[in-house]
């Protein structure tokens with residue numbers, strides 16, 4: 695597809711996604727300006743990232759380190775805000791920290807230590823970023839909304855990653871002690887087998903509790919192409935949208 699046709703397609707998709715966000719906001723009296731749209735560009739070429747930036751989308755997300763690192767390098771001149779939304783192996787922490795502004799899927803103490811060490815080893819990477827309040831790498835705790843009390847930790851059968859709600863306060867305290875990290879809130883992926891609305895409402899409760907202790911933790915990253923309506927209604931501050939914005943993912947993964 696010619697690049698100008700692709701840009702027009704992305705512009706139309708963007709308008710439709712923004713309209714969905716605005717419609718969801720209207721049902722609960724929220725201001726659409728309080729919802730940040732993050733474009734999940736995994737599987738799509740850097741040219742799409744450039745089109746989106748030209749259309750005013752500066753928040754971009756990836757979920758695999760190698761693809762993200764290459765894309766962030768190619769798009770460095772655009773001064774985007776890069777969100778890492780995938781699981782992170784601890785041996786990739788240094789690489790992720792070298793381009794990411796926000797890490798969404800923090801789910802274990804070891805990863806806190808690895809990210810913190812990576813930031814402190816390379817503090818200029820983080821201090822160069824003026825957009826984020828506080829100093830340090832912004833991190834969100836991934837909450838497993840599938841988890842049942844006593845069912846154990848992250849990655850349980852059918853789970854979509856993240857920590858059980860009862861583990862939030864201890865992981866939050868660990869992040870709070872990490873000099874290189876700033877606790878910015880929570881993130882979740884809707885469970886597959888239950889309705890998204892009540893799951894996101896539970897996430898909002900967890901967020902409120904966390905925020906009462908850590909005022910900086912005000913972000914709720916929730917909602918993807920299929921469930922952004924429910925997420926926005928429940929209070930999501932950041933939605934992560936791939937397919938509705940960019941279409942099917944063309945690159946082999």
Ligand SMILES: *Cc1c(COP(=O)(O)O)cnc(C)c1O
Nearest residue numbers: 734757779918919934935936937
């Ligand atoms: C891929 C992905 C998204 C976007 O999903 P779509 O269904 O394409 O909107 C959001 N969040 C995470 C963590 C993802 O991996």
